[in-house]
Amino acid sequence: MPDGSEQEPGGWNRVLIQVRDLPALIAGLRETGLRFRNEMEVGPGGRQIQIEDPDGNPIELFEPARR
Numbered sequence: 001m002p003d004g005s006e007q008e009p010g011g012w013n014r015v016l017i018q019v020r021d022l023p024a025l026i027a028g029l030r031e032t033g034l035r036f037r038n039e040m041e042v043g044p045g046g047r048q049i050q051i052e053d054p055d056g057n058p059i060e061l062f063e064p065a066r067r
Helices: 022-031
Strands: 015-018 041-043 046-052 058-064
Touching (some): 022 058
Parallel strands (some): 015 058
Antiparallel strands (some): 046 058
8 A cells, every 4th residue: 555554464355336436436535534545546447446434444436447
């Protein structure tokens, strides 16, 4: 991760939620003060970002690439 943290037991499993218009969703969530684990990443499969729930569990928001 960008902060240098490395995988450890129980810390990288996550729920993945497929979304539309990830940049707009990110902007709205930032306004609420939600904690993000990383910045949005873009690759051939789409865009993704990880957030944390109130207990620190990771949730991945994913927008598939449009073909």
